[in-house]
Amino acid sequence: MKPAPFEYVAPTTLEEALATMGAHGFGAKLLAGGQSLIPVMNFRLAQPAMLVDLNGVTELGGLSAGEDGTLRVGAMVRQSALEQSAEIARHAPLVHETMPFVAHSQIRNRGTLGGSLAHADPAAELPAIMVALEARFCLRRQGGERWVNAEAFYQSLFTTALEPEEILVEVEVPPLPAHTGHAFFELARRHGDYAQAGVAAVVTLDGSGRCRRARLVYLNVGETPMVAEKAAAALVGEKISDSLIGAVAELASRQEIDPTDDIHATARYKRHLANVLGRRALGRAHARARASLEA
Amino acid sequence: MIGKMDKRTIRVSVNGSDVAYDVEPRLLLSDFLRHELGLTGTHVGCEHGVCGACTIIFDGAAVRSCLMLAVQAHGHSIQTVESLGSPDNLHPLQEAFREAHGLQCGFCTPGFLMTLLPYLEQNPAPSEEEIRVAISGNLCRCTGYQHIVDAVKLAADNLSATRPAEEKTRGERESVTEG
Numbered sequence: 198m199k200p201a202p203f204e205y206v207a208p209t210t211l212e213e214a215l216a217t218m219g220a221h222g223f224g225a226k227l228l229a230g231g232q233s234l235i236p237v238m239n240f241r242l243a244q245p246a247m248l249v250d251l252n253g254v255t256e257l258g259g260l261s262a263g264e265d266g267t268l269r270v271g272a273m274v275r276q277s278a279l280e281q282s283a284e285i286a287r288h289a290p291l292v293h294e295t296m297p298f299v300a301h302s303q304i305r306n307r308g309t310l311g312g313s314l315a316h317a318d319p320a321a322e323l324p325a326i327m328v329a330l331e332a333r334f335c336l337r338r339q340g341g342e343r344w345v346n347a348e349a350f351y352q353s354l355f356t357t358a359l360e361p362e363e364i365l366v367e368v369e370v371p372p373l374p375a376h377t378g379h380a381f382f383e384l385a386r387r388h389g390d391y392a393q394a395g396v397a398a399v400v401t402l403d404g405s406g407r408c409r410r411a412r413l414v415y416l417n418v419g420e421t422p423m424v425a426e427k428a429a430a431a432l433v434g435e436k437i438s439d440s441l442i443g444a445v446a447e448l449a450s451r452q453e454i455d456p457t458d459d460i461h462a463t464a465r466y467k468r469h470l471a472n473v474l475g476r477r478a479l480g481r482a483h484a485r486a487r488a489s490l491e492a
Numbered sequence: 493m494i495g496k497m498d499k500r501t502i503r504v505s506v507n508g509s510d511v512a513y514d515v516e517p518r519l520l521l522s523d524f525l526r527h528e529l530g531l532t533g534t535h536v537g538c539e540h541g542v543c544g545a546c547t548i549i550f551d552g553a554a555v556r557s558c559l560m561l562a563v564q565a566h567g568h569s570i571q572t573v574e575s576l577g578s579p580d581n582l583h584p585l586q587e588a589f590r591e592a593h594g595l596q597c598g599f600c601t602p603g604f605l606m607t608l609l610p611y612l613e614q615n616p617a618p619s620e621e622e623i624r625v626a627i628s629g630n631l632c633r634c635t636g637y638q639h640i641v642d643a644v645k646l647a648a649d650n651l652s653a654t655r656p657a658e659e660k661t662r663g664e665r666e667s668v669t670e671g
Binding site: 205302304389 | 550
């Protein structure tokens with residue numbers, strides 16, 4: 198037996214799960230796909246007194262698009278389902294394009310959207326792209342719920358706005374405005390491994406081709422998904438050129454990330470990667486926004 | 493709710509047979525298959541989701557059995573490497589691994605096979621690049637992967653060559669039944 202003993206609870210309704218978390222939240226851990234929790238339990242780095250298995254809570258498995266393109270995705274939707282969903286591909290192409298980078302197929306077959314978001318690993322892709330897309334998370338407790346912006350949800354390393362008795366139940370991804378382009382780039386030593394650095398870019402142009410809005414969000418170069426606000430602000434109102442993109446990516450990689458050395462890469466190298474990948478991501482996102490303007 | 497060491501009865505379909513067992517909640521699915529059922533074809537390497545040696549098919553999809561609890565398999569269906577061929581009658585995928593030298597020590601092989609079985613059903617003619625992505629979650633320390641990639645190509649060719657024939661046979665059988 199690798200994991201330490203725990204009490205196992207498998208609710209079949211959300212209400213039951215919320216009641217259990219209300220009573221045992223501090224000592225209990227929610228089990229979603231288990232692709233991060235079970236490894237740390239196998240190492241006994243985590244020894245929760247109770248596991249609340251959400252895999253039987255079918256209410257958390259919904260995926261639907263509203264008439265305006267707003268996506269609502271249940272926390273227990275498998276990552277492989279996100280990858281294959283036609284609605285995701287249509288309304289959130291950044292998610293569709295990023296999914297193949299999220300671990301390996303065997304992990305995505307089991308791993309869930311909500312599990313990855315709530316785990317808050319700064320090297321994970323899903324938190325960064327949800328911050329880039331300005332998604333909102335629904336956190337529910339017995340008798341109430343609140344909505345938190347993805348950016349505010351991430352507080353620190355593996356630390357989120359979730360209270361012990363709360364469950365992240367649903368994610369709302371707003372529709373992309375017209376003339377919006379997106380891109381995602383990362384560099385990993387092996388396909389599917391955690392990236393040394395990665396970045397998501399979303400660029401919206403106005404009718405004259407000037408930048409109306411931009412988002413640039415990095416992964417694995419800080420304790421949370423790192424939002425490059427200065428860089429984005431430097432693009433707004435401008436006609437985007439290669440030289441502007443170069444300057445903005447440089448600014449973000451110098452001032453708006455906080456990488457640390459690890460076994461695979463030095464902080465200096467991660468800054469270099471952030472600069473290069475940021476430039477590529479902005480370039481592709483801008484090119485796609487332009488193409489939609491000209492179409 | 494059950495106590496920490498209390499056992500819970502699970503009913504699982506394993507390689508087409510229904511089994512019922514009492515297991516502790518903390519028993520990993522990989523250990524359940526090996527220690528309780530004696531299905532030692534599923535290998536355990538890293539036991540934290542990196543190496544892919546323990547890959548099995550769970551409700552039709554390849555998953556890592558070391559990252560699931562046996563209790564979670566209750567009411568579900570599992571396929572392990574034992575469901576493929578026998579030494580005298582290898583599955584076409586196994587035959588291709590033998591033919592193309594897709595293994596040396598064989599430790600990683602069950603994980604590769606169970607990853608590739610559903611993959612080749614959904615992707616009957618993958619490119620070399622696609623094959624390398626498909627097997628990226630499985631580690632092999634012997635082959636350098638080239639012979640595994642060759643084996644997958646061979647398996648894809650052999651499986652697609654046999655597939656229409658099987659369908660034809662099935663069609664003939666149906667028409668016989670109807671007649």
